[in-house]
Amino acid sequence: MAESNDSIPLDTEKIYLGGKEHHVRTCCGSVSVIVYGDQDKPALITYPDLALNHVSCFQGLFFCPEATSLLLHNFCIYHISPPGHELGAAPICASASAHCVDDLADQILEILNFFGLGAVMCMGVTAGAYILTLFAMKYRERVLGLILISPICRAPTWTEWFYNKVMSNLLYFYGMCGLLKEFLLQRYFSKEVRGNAEVPESDIVQACRQLLDERHGSNVMQFLQAINRRPDLTSGLKRLRCRTLIFVGDNSPFHSEALHMTSKLDRRFSALVEVQACGSMVTEEQPHAMLIPMEYFFMGYGLYRPCQLSDSPRSPLSPSCISPELLSPESMGLKLKPIKTRVSLEV
Numbered sequence: 001m002a003e004s005n006d007s008i009p010l011d012t013e014k015i016y017l018g019g020k021e022h023h024v025r026t027c028c029g030s031v032s033v034i035v036y037g038d039q040d041k042p043a044l045i046t047y048p049d050l051a052l053n054h055v056s057c058f059q060g061l062f063f064c065p066e067a068t069s070l071l072l073h074n075f076c077i078y079h080i081s082p083p084g085h086e087l088g089a090a091p092i093c094a095s096a097s098a099h100c101v102d103d104l105a106d107q108i109l110e111i112l113n114f115f116g117l118g119a120v121m122c123m124g125v126t127a128g129a130y131i132l133t134l135f136a137m138k139y140r141e142r143v144l145g146l147i148l149i150s151p152i153c154r155a156p157t158w159t160e161w162f163y164n165k166v167m168s169n170l171l172y173f174y175g176m177c178g179l180l181k182e183f184l185l186q187r188y189f190s191k192e193v194r195g196n197a198e199v200p201e202s203d204i205v206q207a208c209r210q211l212l213d214e215r216h217g218s219n220v221m222q223f224l225q226a227i228n229r230r231p232d233l234t235s236g237l238k239r240l241r242c243r244t245l246i247f248v249g250d251n252s253p254f255h256s257e258a259l260h261m262t263s264k265l266d267r268r269f270s271a272l273v274e275v276q277a278c279g280s281m282v283t284e285e286q287p288h289a290m291l292i293p294m295e296y297f298f299m300g301y302g303l304y305r306p307c308q309l310s311d312s313p314r315s316p317l318s319p320s321c322i323s324p325e326l327l328s329p330e331s332m333g334l335k336l337k338p339i340k341t342r343v344s345l346e347v
Contacts, residue, residue: 003301005144013127016132016308019035019077019079021033021035021086022034022036022114024110027036027106027110028083028108029083031080031081032080032089033053033078033079033080034077034079035077035078036062036075036076036077036079037075037076037077039115040076040083041074041075041076041077041122042074042075042121043075043076043077043112043115044075044076044077044121045077045080045112045120045122046078046122046127046128047080047082047108047123047128047132047172048081048082048085048127048231049121049126049128049187049281050082050125050184050187050224051085051176051223052125052188052208052209052211053081053085053087053137054079055087055211055288056207056208056211057125057281057284058079058123058125058283059284060204060285060287061283061284061286061287061290061298062077064076064288066286066288067287067290067294070294071294072311074303075121078111078115078117078120078293080108080111082127083107083222083223084126084216084218084219084220084222084223084321085215085223087221088214089215090216092219093176097154098222099226099228100129100226100229101131101227101230102138103172103226104226105134105138105139107140108131108135108257109139109142109298112142114199118142119141119144120142120144121145122135122136122143122144122146123149124148124149125149125281125283126254126280127152127153127223127227129146129152130151130230130233132146132148132217133146133153133233133237134149134233136242137233137239137240139319144243145243145244145297145301146242146243146244146245147245147294148245148258148261149246149248149280149281149283150248150249150252150254150257150258150259150279150281150282151246151248151257151261153232153256153257153260153261154233154257154260154263155230155232155300156230160228161228163183164224165226165228166183166226167180168228170226171221172217172221174217175216175217176213176215176220176254181212182216185205185208186286187253188280188281189204189205189279189280189281189284190251190252190277190278191251192251193279196283204284212287213313225294234264237265238262238265239268239280240265240266242269243269243270243297243300244269244271245270245273245297246258246261246270246273246293247275247282247290247293248270248275248280249275249276249277249279249280250274250276250278250283251272251277251278252274252280253280254280255274271297273293
C-alpha cells in the first residue's frame with residue numbers, strides 16, 4: 001500500500017454529501033477518488049465516460065432511493081475520476097506526457113493498493129467501461145465482477161476515429177465550446193431527452209451541459225486521445241471469468257459495440273440488458289432500469305437488500321456461491337427489453 005503521505009485527504013462532506021476526496025499519487029500523476037460509505041464493506045469502484053466525473057455520470061443512479069439501499073448498504077463506493085476530470089480540477093500541464101489506456105488501467109491497481117483493497121466490483125460507462133475491462137483482463141484476481149454501461153471493447157471504427165479527431169481539434173482550438181458539448185450530449189443521451197425545436201431538453205441534459213462547462217479542454221483531450229488509440233480487446237474477452245452485466249440503451253451510438261462485446265463473452269458468466277428509448281448513459285437517463293438486473297446480479301455474490309444483509313459486510317464475495325440457474329445461458333444471456341422498472345408507478 002502507498003505511504004500515507006501519498007494521499008491528500010480532503011474533508012469535503014458538504015460538497016459530496018458524505019463522501020471524502022483523496023488525491024492518490026500514481027506513477028502517471030495524481031488521481032482523485034471520492035469515497036462514500038463504510039470502508040469495512042466490500043468495494044465498488046466506478047469510472048465515468050469521457051469528459052464526465054461521478055457527479056455527471058453516476059449521480060442519477062446513486063441518488064435513486066432504491067439504488068442507494070441496494071448499493072450503499074452493500075458496498076463502500078470509490079468514484080475514480082480520469083486525470084483532470086474531478087470537480088475543480090486544474091488544467092493538466094501542457095508538458096505532461098500523454099497517458100495511454102494501459103496507464104489508466106495501471107492507475108486503478110495503484111489506487112486499490114493505496115486503499116488496501118483486494119478484489120472489487122467495477123462499474124463503468126463507455127470509455128470508463130473500456131478502462132475497467134482492460135483492468136479486469138490485466139489483473140483478473142482484483143476484479144469480482146463488471147457492471148458495464150454502453151461498453152466498447154474494439155479499436156475505434158473509422159467513423160468513430162474521425163469523429164474523435166474532430167472533437168480533439170475542437171478541444172485544441174476552442175476548448176469546451178458549444179459545438180463540442182453538442183457532440184458529447186449526443187454521445188451520452190437519446191434524442192428523446194435532448195429535446196428539439198418543439199420540446200425543451202430535459203433537466204438531466206441541462207445539468208450535464210452546465211457540468212461540462214467546468215471541464216478544461218486540455219484535460220478532456222488527453223483522455224479522448226488515449227481512448228482513440230485504444231487496442232482491440234475482443235480476443236481476450238473469452239478468458240474473463242468474472243461475472244459481467246452489460247446495460248445499453250437502444251438509442252446509444254455504441255449499441256452495436258455492446259452487442260459485439262456480449263457475443264464474445266462467455267455466456268455462462270454474462271448478461272445483456274437492453275433499455276428501450278435510452279441513450280448511452282443509462283445511469284442518468286433511466287437509472288430505474290438498472291435496479292432489478294443489478295439486484296439479481298448481486299444475489300449471485302450473496303448480497304441482498306438491507307433487510308436481508310448478513311451481519312458480516314466484510315464476508316468474501318466469492319463467485320463460487322453463484323447459484324447454477326443464474327449461470328445458465330438462458331438466464332445469463334437473457335435480453336430484457338424494454339425495462340422501465342417502476343418508473344410509471346412513481347409518476
